[in-house]
Amino acid sequence: MQLTSGFWSFKTFAAAVELGLFTRLADGRAVTLDEAAADLDIHPRAADMFLAACASLGLLEKDGGRYRNSPLAEEFLVEGRPHYFGGFVRFCDHREYPAWHRVVDAMRTNRPLTWDPATQDSVFAAEDPEMMELFWEAMHSISSFTAAALADAYDFKAHVRLLDVGGGSGAFPIELCTRYTHLSATVLDLPHVCELTQERIAAAGLDEVIDTVGGDFRADAALPRGYDVILLSMILHDWDEATGRDLLRKCRDALEPGGTIVICELLLNPERTGPAPAALMGMNMIVELEGGRNYSETEYLSWLSDAGFTQPRILRFDAAGANGAVIATK
Template identity: 30%
Template sequence: MKVLTKKKAETRQAPNPAKIMETGMAFWASKVLLTAVKLELFTYLSKGKVPAHKIQKKLHLHPRAVYDFLDALVSLGFLEREGLKENALYSNTADTDAFLDKHKRSYIGGMLEMANNRLYPFWVHLEQALKTGDPQNETAQGEKPFFETLYEDEDRLREFVSAMGGFQMGNFMAFCNRFDFSNYNTFCDIGGAGGFLSAQVAIQHPHMKCITFDLPKVARIAKENMERIDCLPRVEVRAGDFFKDDFPKADIIAMGNILHDWGIADKKLLIRKAYDALPEGGAFVAIENVIDNQRRKNSFGLLMSLNMLIETADGADYTEEDFTRWTREAGFRKTTLIPLTGPSSAAIAYK
């Protein structure tokens, strides 16, 4: 009996190449999904079931490609299908219908569009980034940094702000549901982009007065958004530079995917400025893909940190222990972590 048990254990522990191959070739699946988003397939399918020949015509697909493309999306879990090939009807899954239909406010495809159009080519140069520590984005070709170029193009800036808001909306809603706002009255989102976090706080917690704070060109977009969703005047839009200007005073200071853009010295500077803007008992909130302390579980957070290597001069993601150490240095008395959606969390420091 002991020998049989040992053999079973050996069988369970036998080397298996499946994970290696799945990860090594993961760019296949990634590019299929990103291409479907770029072609607006999920938006087209938002009205219901559609036969393959209509999809082929709408997306200008070659007859040779259409079934493999659509059925790959079925097998990956991004499309539903009834029938087979010429008799097949395709439709969105619940997830793709909710998050990849451009007509819905829950759309998160903007981030995937940017991944396809910008990040995918840059990640080809990961090896160079690992060896040099230098960004591999537009600056590697002698062009201006992405954000500098972005602010010069109104249309691209609007698209980017919308994409970031959509990408984070699930986290914003989860934070508003899971954080206790009962002891606070004012909220300020530093680097608030389109103002969507402040809007969610104001909508879900009517007693809160909110501020969204960003550069003047972004603030104009945020004000338009707040007018459109009828959140003025409970969400005030302020323009400023979070490195050059003092933060607005508030009971809660938040930053969504801001700290990871910068090196440690700048992270500490921003944390210190948040501390100075808060009253005693106030809270500083960083919504990020916080890496687990043992650096084993949050693969997305670690990969996002590598993306910061590709995109920025000094940026990197961080662990809960890192956040605690930096905030304690600034004078905060305690920290906690609230899981949000997927790999994201709200790291919170209390003054």
């Protein structure tokens, strides 16, 4: 029953984000049922069941006849907060949820459903500006919290210059350079993505610390040099094994001697039987991408060794976008 009705929870959650419920209740505001119905412009009957459902999911708390944000919602679901997660919820609701209705078609054809490979170079192309804006908002949502978890788990004090390959909106460098003030960073991504990244960097007040380089890490013969740590966060699962192995070779060539590579992912176990978040993200790759899949920790360890890295090891932590990092040295 939990498996069957899982979409009830998601669509309740997505509706709350779409209506701006948690932002309306920011900073301890509490509302009655009638006030919520009026604020959200929904029918009182629906409001009664809707608020009860949100409370049952741990998103709201009820005190007497008033509802307020739970601590979880206050931290992650109020727009403008550092780790606002609503962007990812909206992305999944508007883009991925409709495509998942036809997941069997994707499995039979081995073709993504959220974009057309016949007319677009990749899922990251800029043909649909509105959807791309939603996509990068979603990636920033999930990456900012994951970056904080990585910063807690791995000590970047020994590093000076970070290259974030496919760094998107710059969430990881923004978090890491804020935490480790001696660190500078470069985000390598497609030119149209770098425009967005520069806006995020400026908003964080880190223009002097983080820069961007436009490029295509698949097509370019080499990566920028002069870095003692390279980050691949939620990148390798987007591509097939051959592309991943080639990128690791480029990373090793670009790194300074003694430098470190950090692969941050939802890692499958060696048997490829879980954990569920990693395995289900792999299912999402069927819907979203041509060659992507979630790989096991042992596969990454093998790839790194084959690429000439030494001392490959696993660092485990718990975050929205990753359950660990695979780390190795040049």
